[in-house]
Amino acid sequence: MAKPVVPEERRRRRRPTRGGTVLSERLIVETALRMLREHGSAGLTARRLGLALDADPSTLYRYFRGMDDLTLAIGDALVGQALDGWRPTGRWREDLRAVGLRIHAAYVAHPQAALLTTSRVTGRANELAADEAVLDVLRSAGFPLADTVTVYHAFIDQTLAFAALDAASLALPSAALRADEEMWRSTYARLPEETHPRIAEAAPLLARLMVTSAYPTALEMLLDSAAARLDAASG
Amino acid sequence: MAKPVVPEERRRRRRPTRGGTVLSERLIVETALRMLREHGSAGLTARRLGLALDADPSTLYRYFRGMDDLTLAIGDALVGQALDGWRPTGRWREDLRAVGLRIHAAYVAHPQAALLTTSRVTGRANELAADEAVLDVLRSAGFPLADTVTVYHAFIDQTLAFAALDAASLALPSAALRADEEMWRSTYARLPEETHPRIAEAAPLLARLMVTSAYPTALEMLLDSAAARLDAASG
DNA sequence: GACGTAAGGTCAATGGCGTTGGCATAAGAG
DNA sequence: CTCTTATGCCAACGCCATTGACCTTACGTC
Numbered sequence: 001m002a003k004p005v006v007p008e009e010r011r012r013r014r015r016p017t018r019g020g021t022v023l024s025e026r027l028i029v030e031t032a033l034r035m036l037r038e039h040g041s042a043g044l045t046a047r048r049l050g051l052a053l054d055a056d057p058s059t060l061y062r063y064f065r066g067m068d069d070l071t072l073a074i075g076d077a078l079v080g081q082a083l084d085g086w087r088p089t090g091r092w093r094e095d096l097r098a099v100g101l102r103i104h105a106a107y108v109a110h111p112q113a114a115l116l117t118t119s120r121v122t123g124r125a126n127e128l129a130a131d132e133a134v135l136d137v138l139r140s141a142g143f144p145l146a147d148t149v150t151v152y153h154a155f156i157d158q159t160l161a162f163a164a165l166d167a168a169s170l171a172l173p174s175a176a177l178r179a180d181e182e183m184w185r186s187t188y189a190r191l192p193e194e195t196h197p198r199i200a201e202a203a204p205l206l207a208r209l210m211v212t213s214a215y216p217t218a219l220e221m222l223l224d225s226a227a228a229r230l231d232a233a234s235g
Numbered sequence: 236m237a238k239p240v241v242p243e244e245r246r247r248r249r250r251p252t253r254g255g256t257v258l259s260e261r262l263i264v265e266t267a268l269r270m271l272r273e274h275g276s277a278g279l280t281a282r283r284l285g286l287a288l289d290a291d292p293s294t295l296y297r298y299f300r301g302m303d304d305l306t307l308a309i310g311d312a313l314v315g316q317a318l319d320g321w322r323p324t325g326r327w328r329e330d331l332r333a334v335g336l337r338i339h340a341a342y343v344a345h346p347q348a349a350l351l352t353t354s355r356v357t358g359r360a361n362e363l364a365a366d367e368a369v370l371d372v373l374r375s376a377g378f379p380l381a382d383t384v385t386v387y388h389a390f391i392d393q394t395l396a397f398a399a400l401d402a403a404s405l406a407l408p409s410a411a412l413r414a415d416e417e418m419w420r421s422t423y424a425r426l427p428e429e430t431h432p433r434i435a436e437a438a439p440l441l442a443r444l445m446v447t448s449a450y451p452t453a454l455e456m457l458l459d460s461a462a463a464r465l466d467a468a469s470g
Numbered sequence: 471g472a473c474g475t476a477a478g479g480t481c482a483a484t485g486g487c488g489t490t491g492g493c494a495t496a497a498g499a500g
Numbered sequence: 501c502t503c504t505t506a507t508g509c510c511a512a513c514g515c516c517a518t519t520g521a522c523c524t525t526a527c528g529t530c
Contacts, residue, residue: 006477015478015525023478046517056480058519067517119350119403128422128431135433149440150452157449161396164403168354187363196363198370205384214392217385224463225456241506248497248506258507281488291509293490302488473529480523487516494509500502 005065019054025063028053029073033113036074041112041171075117079126082106088133092141093223099134100159100219107163108213114167118160131156142234143226151226158222162215240300254289260298263288264308271309271347276406279347310352314361317341323368327376328458334369335394335454342398343448349402353395366391378461379468386461393457397450 008025016022031052035044046067050057064070082103088095107114134156138148189207193200243260251257266287270279281302285292299305317338323330342349356362369391373383424442428435 011477017479045515047515057517058481059479061518062478115354119400119407128426128434132431132433135437139433145437146440149437149444152437153441153444153449154453154456157397157400158393158453161400162392164399165354165392165396168399169356171354191363196367198367198374199363202370202380202384202387205380206388209384209388214388218389218393218457221389221460222453222456224460228459228463246506247499250496250507252508280486282486292488293510294508296489297507471530475527475529477524477526479525481521482519483521484519485517488514490511490513492510492512495505495507497504497506499504 005061005063005069008063017053017055017059021054023053023055023059023063025073028060028063028070029077032070032074033077033110036110036112036116041115044112044116071116072120074113075120076126078106078110078113078117079130083126083130083133088137090140092137093227095137096134096155096223096226097219099130099137100155101216103130103159104163104166104213104215107167108170111167111170114163115171118164118167141230143230144233147229147233151222151229154222155226158218159215162213162218166213166215240296240298240304243298252288252290252294256289258288258290258294258298260308263295263298263305264312267305267309268312268345268348271345271351276347276350279351306351307355309348310355311361313341313345313348313352314365318361318365318368323372325375327372328462330372331369331390331458331461332454334365334372335390336451338365338394339398339401339448339450342402343405346402346405349398350406353399353402376465377469378465382464382468386457386464389457390461393453394450397448397453401448401450 011024014022014024021027028049032044032049035049035052039048044067046057046060049060053059060070064073082105083099086098086102107118131152134152135148138151139145143151188199189203191199191203199206246259249257249259256262263284267279267284270284270287274283279302281292281295284295288294295305299308317340318334321333321337342353366387369387370383373386374380378386420442423434424438426434426438434441
């Protein structure tokens with residue numbers, strides 16, 4: 001039966017599958033991440049994962065309550081590696097920039113996985129540590145408490161939002177991706193000046209810029225505004 | 236057979252279903268939107284939609300190439316109503332704020348639909364019109380072309396990113412939503428000062444703020460930075 | 471070292487899904 | 501009034517997640 005899932009730390013008997021593979025939460029999550037990368041976010045199915053692990057699909061239910069539970073485990077793994085090894089420098093603007101870019105990068109590095117997990121909230125240790133770190137950077141920089149909370153809220157949600165958005169476009173199936181890019185060339189670049197003058201004049205610049213992430217720019221603009229706010233508060 | 240989908244404007248024979256309903260793209264999309272609202276983003280299935288329309292599921296394939304095509308049509312409908320009725324005032328900051336809040340609001344008003352469509356790029360008429368409008372606001376305000384494109388990119392992607400993020404949390408099944416809120420109260424509000432001093436001191440403010448969208452704040456910060464940039468360029 | 475227990479594997483079945491090919495029928499052109 | 505064909509219905513296919521029953525082997529105990 002599937003109900004009583006044994007937590008990883010209490011597992012004792014590691015019976016190999018018929019093919020000789022020895023399973024573990026870690027192995028399953030890593031295999032799932034690889035499958036997501038190779039087959040896209042819809043390519044992760046219990047059957048296929050079982051096949052890749054050389055195990056019956058139903059075996060997965062010994063480790064996770066269902067595919068949704070597995071999804072959360074994958075998200076947890078992503079969050080874990082985002083801030084792994086980061087240390088604050090004491091320069092607030094540099095530190096915030098680093099944290100933002102790291103979280104963004106961790107998600108974008110696994111777009112298909114990010115697609116499944118960005119909207120889920122875990123509230124686990126890694127998330128708490130990141131929040132505490134960001135708040136500490138702001139307070140240590142001299143932001144008053146109210147401003148700290150406001151800037152923190154905008155900062156963290158902006159980071160997650162862009163991570164999700166950029167992951168989504170990276171995770172598009174290659175056919176749809178090609179179609180989108182083609183649309184950029186065929187539609188935007190050729191709009192007549194009479195009906196869309198602003199797009200027409202900006203088309204070359206747009207074509208170069210729109211294929212990159214706007215997150216670094218948006219982040220810098222947010223930091224600009226925060227710096228101005230800090231000046232106003234302390235001077 | 237399903238292949239040759241007749242475009243809406245060339246339809247002539249409106250044969251009613253067995254139950255008497257007369258189908259149309261519009262009716263199907265509206266019904267789908269209603270089902271999304273009522274049954275969540277996973278509750279939209281061809282079979283259920285057929286049931287709601289009093290038609291065989293396969294009939295849908297006379298109107299859309301598949302469920303994915305229907306998804307795009309839903310997204311197009313959302314974009315359409317976002318800027319419906321908006322007129323620029325000539326004050327750039329006010330205009331950008333209005334466009335951003337309108338697009339954000341349109342998606343958030345249909346969270347489950349937004350969940351399915353925010354990551355898709357249509358390149359259709361409504362999207363083009365919005366882009367042209369934003370570019371025009373910036374150029375008319377006096378932004379140089381390069382700055383215009385940079386600010387436009389950050390503005391539009393930030394708007395879509397926050398729309399997706401906020402829609403995602405609104406679209407959570409109510410059980411998960413309740414669990415998340417409970418987590419906020421039970422975890423963040425009670426973290427010991429020794430291990431998480433910054434979260435502890437900010438907890439009351441956080442609890443009040445985190446349940447709202449950070450988009451208005453982030454938008455205002457982006458406009459702050461853009462205004463400073465405009466000053467620097469023109470003075 | 472033998473043994474009993476239950477963790478952790480397999481197998482088979484259920485009900486739901488998107489999608490398609492074949493067929494029936496009625497709307498509208500002539 | 502007749503003919504064409506757009507548009508509806510039906511039945512079936514091959515996926516999917518999940519579950520209950522069963523089997524087997526790793527390990528703690530003696």
